[in-house]
Amino acid sequence: MSQFDFLFLEIGQGDCCFVRCPDGRVVVVDCGRTSDALGAGDFGTFKEWLRGADFLCGRTNIDAMILTHPDGDHHNKALDLLQGSHDPAKPMPALSVEDLYVSAGTPDGPLAMYGAGTAFGANVYSNVVTVNRIHDITINFAKKEQTIWNLDASGTRPVYATSGATSIISKYHEVFSGTVGTDKWSVQILASNVLHVDGHLSNQVNAGSIVTRFSIGGRRALIMGDATESTEAFLVDQQKSRLKNMDLVQIPHHGSESSSTAEFVGLTNPTEVVVSVGFLEHVNRLPRYTRPISNWLEKMYETDEDGNVQGRGNIHDNPHPFDYWTQTIDGDETNEQPSRNKLHAHWNEVYGRFGETKPGFPSSFSYAESTKAQDCVGYKVQGQVPWFLFREVGNAAIRMTAHGSQHYTLNTDGAHYVETIPTRSD
Numbered sequence: 383m384s385q386f387d388f389l390f391l392e393i394g395q396g397d398c399c400f401v402r403c404p405d406g407r408v409v410v411v412d413c414g415r416t417s418d419a420l421g422a423g424d425f426g427t428f429k430e431w432l433r434g435a436d437f438l439c440g441r442t443n444i445d446a447m448i449l450t451h452p453d454g455d456h457h458n459k460a461l462d463l464l465q466g467s468h469d470p471a472k473p474m475p476a477l478s479v480e481d482l483y484v485s486a487g488t489p490d491g492p493l494a495m496y497g498a499g500t501a502f503g504a505n506v507y508s509n510v511v512t513v514n515r516i517h518d519i520t521i522n523f524a525k526k527e528q529t530i531w532n533l534d535a536s537g538t539r540p541v542y543a544t545s546g547a548t549s550i551i552s553k554y555h556e557v558f559s560g561t562v563g564t565d566k567w568s569v570q571i572l573a574s575n576v577l578h579v580d581g582h583l584s585n586q587v588n589a590g591s592i593v594t595r596f597s598i599g600g601r602r603a604l605i606m607g608d609a610t611e612s613t614e615a616f617l618v619d620q621q622k623s624r625l626k627n628m629d630l631v632q633i634p635h636h637g638s639e640s641s642s643t644a645e646f647v648g649l650t651n652p653t654e655v656v657v658s659v660g661f662l663e664h665v666n667r668l669p670r671y672t673r674p675i676s677n678w679l680e681k682m683y684e685t686d687e688d689g690n691v692q693g694r695g696n697i698h699d700n701p702h703p704f705d706y707w708t709q710t711i712d713g714d715e716t717n718e719q720p721s722r723n724k725l726h727a728h729w730n731e732v733y734g735r736f737g738e739t740k741p742g743f744p745s746s747f748s749y750a751e752s753t754k755a756q757d758c759v760g761y762k763v764q765g766q767v768p769w770f771l772f773r774e775v776g777n778a779a780i781r782m783t784a785h786g787s788q789h790y791t792l793n794t795d796g797a798h799y800v801e802t803i804p805t806r807s808d
């Protein structure tokens with residue numbers, strides 16, 4: 383099989399991508415979602431897919447798992463993914479991980495930021511799941527190095543396998559590589575632990591996200607976790623030649639406003655774009671038609687003076703649905719009280735199960751069906767100022783996991799969309 387296969391899961395608000403390399407090795411990038419799992423597909427199905435013919439083909443070891451950063455929506459389902467099932471109707475073997483890659487390791491251990499109790503880190507330390515090596519990677523302006531950890535003799539505590547951090551000589555860390563015919567392919571980490579820059583949106587944990595590039599014969603795909611403007615600034619400065627004219631990009635940070643600068647979008651200039659978002663997702667974790675989404679769309683639809691499309695996106699051959707939120711501001715008629723009351727009524731009737739922050743008041747973000755058939759209307763409380771969001775549905779060049787798991791391939795001809803596989807039942 384001379385291609386990469388990517389399956390971006392319909393995991394709700396969160397991220398998980400299964401990758402099959404050209405030689406059959408399997409990489410899992412992130413596995414988590416917010417606890418309410420709003421808009422998520424069937425996780426049991428995802429576990430079967432990973433073990434099945436498209437990925438592990440019955441093997442019980444994942445060759446590499448990359449946890450981009452320690453936010454729960456990127457790792458809190460990793461334990462579930464690896465654990466098996468004793469259900470006689472659907473027996474499923476437990477999986478081990480050969481090499482785990484993380485950002486944000488600390489002197490207390492590579493997974494100190496990945497939670498205690500029942501969380502992923504604690505279960506690795508207590509050997510509930512088997513991870514053979516943990517690579518704590520830093521590739522930023524200040525240094526390029528990795529520390530490899532494994533478990534001590536008692537199997538309860540990661541220790542340094544080396545005498546400490548070792549330098550990464552290249553500008554990247556190569557996870558895997560191989561050749562297909564005369565074409566070289568590789569999986570490379572291009573950034574990890576990039577430092578948050580004052581004045582940029584978001585925070586250190588997100589800015590530190592591992593950025594991974596998959597390439598074959600000069601064709602390239604990019605997965606970025608919740609990378610921010612700070613991460614992008616590093617990539618534009620230090621990894622320019624490796625990121626020019628990508629074939630597939632997963633929009634960082636679920637399409638929120640802390641990333642996707644025009645400069646970064648212009649450099650990567652992709653033909654295919656995918657975003658991990660939950661169905662009708664909320665707060666910052668949805669594609670609002672603001673800077674990030676418009677930057678990607680405008681690039682893909684770019685036209686010359688005569689109106690001919692210059693962008694590399696293939697929307698014109700292959701239109702598909704895309705939905706996002708638009709925002710209205712104070713003074714708009716939608717902020718009038720009657721509309722709000724109507725929204726509350728809808729909310730209480732239809733969506734009360736999502737909970738409320740105080741009686742009669744929606745939680746920090748909520749939505750209900752609009753009287754306009756094609757839209758939903760949402761309501762958000764940010765500080766003391768309420769505002770409304772409208773859900774727009776149209777066709778665009780960006781595919782979303784909200785509509786189902788997104789399957790792509792990457793081969794020496796480029797990136798190819800294969801199918802959307804919906805498993806959500808709610």
Ligand SMILES: [Zn+2]
Nearest residue numbers: 396453455608
């Ligand atoms: Zn996230």
